[in-house]
Amino acid sequence: MEKIVYDANFCIMTDFFRMTGGKWKSVILYLIRKDINRFSLLMDAMPTISKKVLTQQLREMEQDGLLIRDVLVAKAPMVVVYHLTDKGKSLRQLIDGIIEWNKHYF
Amino acid sequence: MEKIVYDANFCIMTDFFRMTGGKWKSVILYLIRKDINRFSLLMDAMPTISKKVLTQQLREMEQDGLLIRDVLVAKAPMVVVYHLTDKGKSLRQLIDGIIEWNKHYF
DNA sequence: CAGTATCCACGCCGATACTG
DNA sequence: CAGTATCGGCGTGGATACTG
Numbered sequence: 001m002e003k004i005v006y007d008a009n010f011c012i013m014t015d016f017f018r019m020t021g022g023k024w025k026s027v028i029l030y031l032i033r034k035d036i037n038r039f040s041l042l043m044d045a046m047p048t049i050s051k052k053v054l055t056q057q058l059r060e061m062e063q064d065g066l067l068i069r070d071v072l073v074a075k076a077p078m079v080v081v082y083h084l085t086d087k088g089k090s091l092r093q094l095i096d097g098i099i100e101w102n103k104h105y106f
Numbered sequence: 107m108e109k110i111v112y113d114a115n116f117c118i119m120t121d122f123f124r125m126t127g128g129k130w131k132s133v134i135l136y137l138i139r140k141d142i143n144r145f146s147l148l149m150d151a152m153p154t155i156s157k158k159v160l161t162q163q164l165r166e167m168e169q170d171g172l173l174i175r176d177v178l179v180a181k182a183p184m185v186v187v188y189h190l191t192d193k194g195k196s197l198r199q200l201i202d203g204i205i206e207w208n209k210h211y212f
Numbered sequence: 213c214a215g216t217a218t219c220c221a222c223g224c225c226g227a228t229a230c231t232g
Numbered sequence: 233c234a235g236t237a238t239c240g241g242c243g244t245g246g247a248t249a250c251t252g
Contacts, residue, residue: 007154
């Protein structure tokens, strides 16, 4: 009979929530998948997000290997395109699962 | 051609993250499912959580219909038992999906 | 266009002491 | 045993002005 001792800091779920949780990441994931893949397009689609926060979220998601930041033109006016990695795309099934669950239990 | 405008405050994912996210809720869900269903047993299993936070999380999860708080003895020394609702149990498949995803993409 | 730089509010989470 | 009450740190998210 072993004792179960749990620390949330070492929970596998913590990684998932860090990568997809927060206020905006699941929305960003959804939008980029819909080819809303430019900084200004994302700003237009999320009228209540700030530039700082959008930049932050995109950078973190890049770090987590969910998306790639593609700089097409490096001088002003810059052109940057975002697209999902396979890892980022693979989240869709999980998100769809969550949506289905929501439909069923509400 | 319609314009897509998104506000995280009305996102279906926000509900899911509120119900299962945060630092402890997925752990609590897991533990109660393992019949670690008393306040003090949960405290023992999560040595780094505080009483206030555990109480908070349990109350929120009760509000969200994920678990039921069963007061067996209302006078000190009290006896309270927690158990999952069907809605709470149903989260297991989603959590398992997340764990599988994690195994595959790490 | 796609960001930085600052400053700031709020809420999550935690430590500790006390209680029916 | 199963909580409340109180105080406080810290991180997330936001408003606004500025820039290569």
